[in-house]
Amino acid sequence: MGGDHGPVVVVPAVARALERLQGRKVRFILHGDEKRLKAALARVPAAAEASEVRHTDLVIAMDEKPAQALRRSKGTSLWNAVECVKTGEAQAAVSAGNTGALMAVSKLILRMAAPGLDRPAIVASWPTLKGVTAVLDVGANVSSDARQLIEFAIMGEAFHRAVHGVKKPTIGLLNIGAEEVKGHDEVREAAQLIREGGFGLNYHGFVEGDDIAKGTVDVVVTDGFTGNIALKTAEGTARFVAALLKDALTSDLQAKLGAAIAYPALKKMRARIDPSSVNGGPLLGLNGLVVKSHGGADAKGFANALKIAADLAASNYASEISQKMQTLTAMMDEAKVSKAEVQA
Amino acid sequence: MGGDHGPVVVVPAVARALERLQGRKVRFILHGDEKRLKAALARVPAAAEASEVRHTDLVIAMDEKPAQALRRSKGTSLWNAVECVKTGEAQAAVSAGNTGALMAVSKLILRMAAPGLDRPAIVASWPTLKGVTAVLDVGANVSSDARQLIEFAIMGEAFHRAVHGVKKPTIGLLNIGAEEVKGHDEVREAAQLIREGGFGLNYHGFVEGDDIAKGTVDVVVTDGFTGNIALKTAEGTARFVAALLKDALTSDLQAKLGAAIAYPALKKMRARIDPSSVNGGPLLGLNGLVVKSHGGADAKGFANALKIAADLAASNYASEISQKMQTLTAMMDEAKVSKAEVQA
Incomplete structure (x- = not known):
């Protein structure tokens, strides 16, 4: 029921995902208003064949405050979807709903x-x-x-391998310079521990903000504050450049003519930065798989989130992470012991 | 002598800056190799008329490590330029040289x-x-x-007023959400203090990464780690989009034809994001004015840095800052006292 569009996007997305997952036996449980879901499924037979509907009247609105939503979340479509992961009935939950509520409910x-x-x-x-x-x-x-930064590295690496099929993804720690002496304590300590630790990570070193779009590494690790600001700054910059380009190409008749002639190429360019082709971000660090789709995603975008969930569920992702997390815990305990010894 | 080009950029930039500063009596002291500077000045009479040359053989290289450069910095062109600010002979120093060295020498x-x-x-x-x-x-x-965040707000506000002529620049604190409950302690504490404090700042509230390119506020305040990563991420994104656009517009004959017809409009668009039109970043918080130009700046860009230095030097910028800093110090002392009282 989540997202800006609900069943009219989710149901066609199921059919698209099945096409992309060709041959793999994936089944879907759709949580929400039975009438609306069945009506949508009636129009998409391929989706109907692979889906089962679980009715609930209750939904969490997109603009509800997470704390408030959490209090009355039991029995909502969002809750029921995550609950199915807990009981083992589903291998993953995918939602385009309220992000804060999805995080809170999943954590609970x-x-x-x-x-x-x-x-x-x-x-x-x-x-x-x-x-x-x-x-x-x-x-x-x-x-x-x-x-935590090392945990992000471990989880991001397993994610990238499972979803993009890169055997040994390279990992970079986001910093303000490539030299080892730069940055704050946390990022420098994380770098040292990754180098020393037996995590088997393909660690590249520090990367800077402009390395993200260059594709210098497969996985960029950073704290949630910096990562959120980097992501939104990039989105803002892309929109800014797109607005300037649109301004320029509609500024006069000659520009409009040129734009019309170059239109097929410009359209292809647009496809390369189409957000629906990268839609779907897993919430990592939970005992179970939950994937967040953008609220405004179209069927193609939501299908991508479903594909990511299916790829992760079919991979060794979870066991890889838990193994490396054990190494990390052992290492941190050892560090604590030796610190205590030094102090004693 | 600094930057990727040295006198061949700096000297023509002097002439350009004089044009833009029309009527204002600005004079320049050029520090560096007398022969090279005089040769460059001979080709630009307008610059020669307003300039005086101070010879030195010593220069700091662009790729020298700041700590190493600092040890042998005395008497270099960079050192001498900053020294003139200290003695009061110059109101500002402008350099396209080694950033780390300029910071270290200026601080010293x-x-x-x-x-x-x-x-x-x-x-x-x-x-x-x-x-x-x-x-x-x-x-x-x-x-x-x-x-420190409040200091940045005070300095950034005075800078923006002096250089862009906005009477009451609006100020935003960069955060991961617009709500007051979000973000880490430092940014939330700064927001509270700015609201309470008598700084006379036109405080807008929290802004997010995408608000920067939107121009939501005149001054965005953040710590150096986040700010550096946001800036480089934006540069990387702009280059990424530009590369895709270039790819698209050269992908086949039809696209090339369209691009050729739209060329004047695309050129105008380029000018709107021309880095030379915003070149020149003051090092704030020093007892004296030092402006850093990008190392790769051309004459137009370096002239912009000179104009910024002249605008700041002619403004009330320094006294505005020192007045507000006194308010801040008084406020922080008071907060300490009341904290101590609570503890007692």
């Missing part, structure tokens, strides 16, 4: 898997000159210590 | 004016849909407490 039902994490980390798939880079956290954890 | 010679500042803050003039927004700090102070 599934609980955090890693000790230091305050809230689930969100991954953004960022279009770059070389393809797609995963950037995390982009807005959940306001400040992150070295341990 | 002029000293920081504000108690909490570790290093000078750098302002970026950011092209937006509405004009130009000042963003600071963009890369000097790695972590900033609430007091």
Whole structure:
């Protein structure tokens, strides 16, 4: 029921996802208003065949405050979808609903898997000159210590491998310079621990803001504050340049003529930065898989989020993460012991 | 002598700046190799008339490590330029040289004016849909407490008024959401203090990453870590979009034809995001005025940095800042006293 459009986007997206997942036996449980869902399914037989409807009257509105939504969330379509992951009936929940409510409900039902994490980390798939880079956290954890940054690295790496099929994704820590002496304590400590630790990560080193769009590494790790601001600054910049371009190409008759002739090429360019082709960010760090779709996503975009969920569910992603998290915990405990010894 | 080009850019820039400063009696002291400077001046009589040359053999290279450069900086062209500000012979120093060295030398010679500042803050003039927004700090102070953020707000406001002639520039604190409950402690504390304090600032509230390019406020305040990453992320995004556009418009004959017809409009668009039109970032927080030009700036860009220096030197900028800084110090002292009282 979530997102700006609800069933009229979600149901066609199921059919599109099935096409893209060709041959893989994926089934869908659609939570929400039975009447609306069945009406939408009647128009898309391929989706109807692979789906089952679970009725509920209750929905969380897109603009509800998360704390308020949480109090009355039980039995809503969002709650029921996440609950199915908890019971094992579903391998993943995908929602285009209220982000804050999805985070709060997911955390309440599934609980955090890693000790230091305050809230689930969100991954953004960022279009770059070389393809797609995963950037995390982009807005959940306001400040992150070295341990959390390493957790992001571990989770981001497993995500990128599962979804993009890169065997050994390269990892960069976002910083204000490439030199080891730069940056604040947390990021420098994280870099040292990753180098020392036995995580088997393909660590590249520090990267700077402009390295994201260059595609210098496959996974960019940063705290939620910096990541959120970087993401929104990039979106703002892209919109700014697009607005200037539109202004320029409609400024006079000659420009309009040129734009009309170049239209097919400009359209192809638009497709390369189409947000629907990278839609779908998993909430990482939970005991279970939850994928957030953009609220405004169209059927193509929501299908992409479904595909990401299916790819993650079919991968070794969860066991890879839990194994590396154990290494991390052991390492942090050891560091604590040796620190205590030094002090004693 | 600084920058990628040295006198062949600096000398023509002097003539351009004089044109833009028409009527204002500005004089220039050019520090560096006398032969090269005089040769360049011989070709630009307008610049020669307003300039005097101070010879030195010593220069700091663009790629020298700041710490190393600092040790042997005395008597270099960079040192001598900043020294002239200290002695009062010049009202401002402008350099396209090594940024780290310029910061270190300026700090050593002029000293920081504000108690909490570790290093000078750098302002970026950011092209937006509405004009130009000042963003600071963009890369000097790695972590900033609430007091430093307020100092940035005070300095950025005075800068924007002096250079862009806006009487009451609006100020936003960069955060991950517009609500008061969001963000980390430093940014929330700064917001509260600005609201309470008698700084006479036109405070707008929190802004997000995409508000920068929208031009939501005149001055965006943030710590040097986040500011640097936001700036470089925006540069990377703009280059990414430009690369895609170039790719698209050269992809086939039809696209090339369209681009050729739309060329005048595209050229005008380019001018709107021309970095030379916003070149020149003052190092704020020093006892004296130092303006950093981009190393790769052309004569037009370097002239812009000279114009900024002249505008700041002719304004009430310094006294405005020192007055508000006194208010801030009094307020912080009071807060300490009442805190101590509570504890007692």
